[in-house]
Amino acid sequence: MLDELLIRASEVATKILAAPGSAARLRQLGPDDMSEIQRLETSPLATDQLIAVALRLAGSRTMRGNIADHLSTYFENQSSSIEIEAERRSIWQMNRVEALPRDEADKATRAIVALISSQQRDILEELPRWTSLYADLWCDPRIGASGQARRTMLMMVTSMHELCSADGGAALANQARM
Structure with missing residues (x-):
């Protein structure tokens, strides 16, 4: 992907x-x-x-x-584990002060679902791939993402996992049929 x-x-x-x-x-x-x-x-x-x-x-x-x-x-x-850990710690530090941006993450997740749908791909098959990508990308030092963007990306992993779960998967399947 x-x-x-x-x-x-x-x-x-x-x-x-x-x-x-x-x-x-x-x-x-x-x-x-x-x-x-x-x-x-x-x-x-x-x-x-x-x-x-x-x-x-x-x-x-x-x-x-x-x-x-x-x-x-x-x-x-791949970036070094030290660089990745530095990005993670930076975001975790920010998360101690402020909750992860759930609304922004849900909005961005919906945008990904819409993108998958527009490409006429199977959402239930593609969304786990996107989840895996975001699980790696949010702390990847090779991208220049802002701290807030990285926090949203981290929360998107949770949001996408929830959509891939049994209840979320059923909702996605119904959405795909519409």
Whole structure:
């Protein structure tokens, strides 16, 4: 699944970068003092996170060339356990102060369910794959996700697990038939 998402992210990044002046525009700060890439990194959606990584790699002087190849190479090697643990601890620290964002996670989970449905794929088969992806991605230091996005991604794992459970699976199956 990650390979499919990386290909899609590289296609989107290539399209974005094809517009004249797009590289500079992506890094310009908007009224919110954030660049377009930084805005993508505030999203809990894996697709947005991977597009942000693709855009950053495409803008790197050392990574010129085919975005799909660079993105694939970038995600070939797992981050070190120390880096992953540092991301986890950072988020767990934030969770001690504030509860996980359940509403945001449920909204993002519904967006994933809608994406799966729009691709006419079996939700009960695909959602566990997405859950597994998010279980790994929320603490992956290779993405530039903000702390809040990572917290939402972590909560999405729970939200998707619940949807995959017996009661949630029945609801999803009914939704898929509609």
